[in-house]
Amino acid sequence: MAGDERIPAKPEAEQSPRGGPAGSARIAAEPGATLVSVFETSCRRFADRPAYHNLGVTLRFSDLERLSGRLAAYLLDLGLARGDRVALMMPNVLQYPVALFAALRAGLTVVNTNPLYTPRELRHQLIDSGATAIVILENFAHVLAEVIGDTSVRHVITTAVADLAPLPKRTAVNFLVRRIKHMVPPFDLPQAVRWRQALERGATLDFESPPVRPDDIAFLQYTGGTTGTPKGAMLTHANMVANVLQMRAVWGGVFEPGREVVITPLPLYHVFCLTCNCLLFLEQGGLNVLITNPRDIAGFVHDLARWRFSLITGVNTLYAALLAHPRFSRIDFSHLKLGVAGGAALHPRIAGEWRSVTGRELVEGYGLTEASPVVACNPPEGSRVGTVGFALPSTEISVRESGLELSVGEPGELWVRGPQVMRGYWQRPQETAAVLSEDGWLRTGDVAVVEPSGYIRIVDRKKDLINVSGFKVFPNEVESVVAEHPAVLECGCIGVPDARTGQAVRVYVVLRPGAALSTEELIEFCRARLTPYKIPRQVDFRASLPKSQIGKVLRRELEREQRERAGAAAA
Ligand code: AMP
Secondary structure, rough: OOOOHHHHOOOOOOOOOOOOOOOOOOOOOOEEEEEOHHHHHHHOOOOOOOOEOOOEEEEEEEEEHHHHHHHHHHHHOOOOOOOOOEEEEOOOOOHHHHHHHHHHHOOOEEEEEEOOHHHHHHHHHHHHOOOEEEEEHHHHHHHHHHOOOOOOOOEEEEEEEOOOOOOOOHHHHHHHHHHHHOOOOOOOOOOEHHHHHHHHHHHOOOOOOOOOOOOOOEEEEEEOOOOOOOOOEEEEEHHHHHHHEEEEEEEEHOOOOOOOEEOOOOOOHHHHHHHHHHHHHHHHOEEEOOOOOOHHHHHHHHOOOOOOOOEEOOOOOHHHHHHHHHHHOOOOOOOOOOEOOOOOOHHHHHHHHHHHHOOOOOOOOOOOOHHHOOEOOOOOOOOOOOOOOEOOOOOOEEEEEEEEEEEOOOOEEEEEOOOOOOOEEOHHHHOOOOOOHHOOOOEEEEEEEEEOOOOOEEEHHHOOOEEEOEEOOOHHHHHHHHOOOOOOOEEEEEEEEEEOEEEEEEEEOOOOOOOOOOOHHHHHHOOOOOOOOHOOOEEOOOOOEEOOOOOOHHHHHHHHHHHHHHHHHHH
């Protein structure tokens, strides 16, 4: 894969801060680097520094090394061998990073699994990946019990929320979760071993780290991609290390190794926080404060107020919800260096509100699972709202229409080439060939424009384009205008069939608490800001919107609902 040999040895502050449209800056080579070598270096360098915090418990880097070594020894003793797949099914709790680094240190491939999966989704992912082991929070073990018989999973480790807390807190919290809140539905998994038993057994074994190579697959990261069927993107150690070092090249100048406090509200099992929080701050020796349930905005704001945090990552909907909370503006932001938005378009109104409340920029980046994930991001200085900044160092980008490169300023599909681009989809050569060219270009399925200054604007997903009487409407643009209305908390936009215009624009709107807005008022608001064919014809006010695991509004769910409703009406 192009560029693998250009992994850097140290921050690239001396390089151009701009990746530039053609990826003009390069990162230097660090042959042989893997996530395991990065882990080992950081555990030596930052041994006494805090690495993770959750539910009042802090793990230092030395704890992380010791505990993950025990679990790695246990996994190897089960007979698991290099490249075997181990699924991790947990929200943001301390056991996640321990299990993650245990699996990687044992030379295994991690299959990140959304704990909210239904049995159907879990069955598909376990069968497709061929996982033979799973580490799972017991709250979700009943879902596994339903499907395990159809899969190759032979080894199950169950953990309770407070398993890494000291006594008596461990007993109290686990009792509360199981017996008072009834958050652990009964399950029947006779083969399951408890987390603490596995660690105790691991402590009696010698752990010898097997050789791990840069081109070993570190993750099968499942994604719907552009076609919808979940497929495992094969992300190698080299891919992930490259992306960490590319991010460090752009943002590293503002970080102080061993001193940063990073708020991590999005799940670590999603590739955004996996790279930008977990792995980048592994390398930087930072503390990740894990937020287990960011949907509880009041609890989240309460937690935030206790930290002098320097970095926070999130998606647009999460920032909108935080800014709408009455106590958010009272938090001390004096240590904040960088707020980072990614995963979906950041609405300019949210970026503006963030700046006025925190006094800092909310910088936007862009990526996708298939690129480990980051392709482009804004620099800490000179961030431009409405853009995703520049291509990362060692990243080439090309904007194309029917395979032909377009000029600067013209919208077309974004193609990407660089050391962070996946090896392909697991056991799906046809789907791989559809998105990855032989010379290493990844077709993102996203429409983008590169401005003459080099800043990149993501217009939208190609497949979400709405065709109104032959005119193109990008839902992102409509959503960003609707979101400017002061009464709107969040919104989603889709195209619906229309007898006259082919498709028409329909928006779904959630209002801020206590706010009032009529369809006519919203349409009037849009009329002043959008050309007529882009103005929503249909408005649906709702209490909430369907969202992905990280809080992206799920347009495909809105489309499905709409199809069902239309089908029912026709019947
Ligand atoms: P995933 O692979 O689930 O992380 O989703 C990646 C997709 O999210 C990309 O292909 C884009 O469609 C979208 N995306 C990510 N970042 C942005 C952004 N800053 N603006 C607009 N869309 C984004």
